[in-house]
Amino acid sequence: MWKYTARRIVEMIPILIVISILTFLFIHLIPGDPARLVAGKDATIEDVENVRHELGLDKPILKQYVDYMKNLMTGELGTSLTTGLPVIDMFKTRFMPSLHLTFLSMLWATLIGLMIGVFSAINKNKWPDYFGMVTAVSGISIPGFWLGLLLIQLFSVQLGLFPTGGLDGFSSYILPSLTLGAGIMSMIARFTRSSMLETLQADFIRTGRAKGLKEHSVIVTHALRNSLISVVTVAGLQFGFLLGGSVVVETVFSFPGMGRLLIDSIAFRDYPVIQSALLLFAFEFILVNLIVDVLYTVLNPKIQLDS
């Protein structure tokens, strides 16, 4: 497994280089003159030229890319056009809340989703199955903004249990994570159910029962382990999306995460922030994919040896 992981990490390097080229080119693909954009509408031609020189945009493009990469290595991501703060500092305050929210949402969504999926599968076409699947369909169908508002109305306004928004300690994470995780839980529940139903038909399940194993070890040791592969795929993809921050949920709960930062930056054409956010999201996705692939080899020994 370690050899495989190491190889995969090495394979990440060319992908990251391609991504860095794309994000570097981003600033050059913006319609119009980037130096003028940065300098502002009312700037004189001299001001614009000064900005161009400051940004290094007057240098040859290859030199610009080398400088860009050098800055990237030292964590220098440029300065925000709206706040004047270094982009890296803005990310520092915005990234961790998003990361925590993502972890919390994924954690409960995966646990509950797996449980609902397994119970539905072993009680196929009985009431626990119907109940589980109705819950799952509701979770997928209810839009996030509406669920968020309902939760605020009930738990914050009526019961006063949690804050309506903002970020002030652990309690601020509860309602956003419920909203964010509902859809993911539903998806995981449905995937677990169908995957379990398929696995329970397998010959080796019959072998397990013929050995006289207790039903729970047949379900957990033999069936669930084999069903997890498709579940990991879904969970991994969702995890990657969540890391990018959720615009809707962060807006509903006025949550200071990456999603809102990105939306605000787009609204104000804050190109250095957008550029760096793109790079970060791409990197996160690659990392999550790597983790998923390594998990595959843990779950299915055949994959590791065939590769």
Next chain:
Amino acid sequence: MTEHVLRVSDLETSFMRDKTEIKILRGVNFSIRKGEILGLVGESGSGKSLTSLSIMQLFHGTTGKIVKGSIYFNGEDLTKMSESEIRKIRGKQMAMIFQEPMTSLNPVLKIGKQLMEAIEMHLKLPKSESKHHAIQMLKSVGIGRAEEIIHEYPHQLSGGMRQRVMIAMAMACHPNLLIADEPTTALDVTIQAQILELMKKLKEENETAILLITHDLGVVAEMCDKVVVMYAGQVVEEADVFELFASPKHPYTKGLIASVPKIGDKKEVLDSINGHVPSPQNMPKGCKFAPRCNQVMSICQEESPPTVEISATRQCSCWLYAKKDVEVNA
């Protein structure tokens, strides 16, 4: 005479489809003594596999249910036991190996873990001892590098090796009865012979009774002491293996034996029994074999034939013999 390990009498098993009961086994009778190999033969759909699943009561995830009859195993009726009582017998006193060695082992668990699972549970051995026992079992089924194999996964082994592992797993707790459902059908002929030889050897060593389900009459002749022929969920003939091949009584058994191609025959078309096994929903009245029988009489289409005892070791359900019986009695 040694005691019966297993006695199945009047066994009826049904499935539910759209709220209607479909009877698949319609009164199965046979018994196996200690150390005996009983062959259960018949075409696909005759109810051989379902008989074995009924004995093990492996109906999970299906609508199958034993509706009548009894299965005496070591003197106790399995049909009257609860699931948890049966579970203590499964894998310990009564074990099973299946047709498909490629899919019968869990692909994501190591061989050792799969072997030790049953050993730890039934024999209540600590981990180190059960590991030792697992290695011993693998050696006893002719796997040389047993110490390495227990750390390997099923996909690293060939079909024959996997079936050996299945046998080691089944024999791990020294069961009184081994049910082998077409254990060699999916294997190469050379491997087939090895596996059969191995089963015979283990039977001798442990005095295990074997219920061997197969449609291969060559395997039956090679392995079995006694043969039960099934057709459409019923036993049509039961005989000692030599008697059966020397003089088959039931027209179905005759047909089966005649269908085996013989070396040296210069026939263009191989012999076969015309027609198909009737579907459980459209069972003919009277003898179930009557529509395909070449010795059919009018009574066959009206009434089911009784089971006639031809000799102490022989039984046959056919009007041909029942009639003679009636005549002799009269």
